[in-house]
Amino acid sequence: MAWTFIDMIKSDTLEAASEAASRIDDPRLLAFHDPGHQLGRAMARCLGWRQHIAWDTYFIFRAGVHWVGQEMPAPDYWFHQLRDREVWERTAEAEFGTSGWTQALAEKSEADPAHFATGADLRSALGEAVTAAGSGNS
């Protein structure tokens, strides 16, 4: 699993990312930090989002899928916890990271509601997707 921490609010930093990654001690886990939204934008493009950054988003890929082009391949399964935006980030009057910014952020989304999952539902959806991906039922 690649666990990426993207800087979306003021408190998101490299140190915060490292502390968050340290909550799980698993050699299969690789942690990344995305301060410039490079991965967030790449994942958004992958989903066809034109105006948003992906975060609180989870991609699952079957074995055998390769990353051959410039863009990463589309996931076999994906979920999000998003109410997100990118144009809004550029145009919002509220200062980045303020409570107003964070509150407005929750109102913005280009993500398909059919892929929305959170809490126990998200854990269940991820588990089922990993099982399905492992059996080739995508």
Added chain:
Amino acid sequence: MDRRDVLTPVQSLDRGLDLLRAWFERESGHVRILAIQSAT
């Protein structure tokens, strides 16, 4: 002990996605999960 001594190393993607792509290809024989979240 310095608190930083026990933190998990985190690799920056600020110069591009090559590191992530390398992981993706290295693990291509397995199901892969790619998660992106705010740390806080």
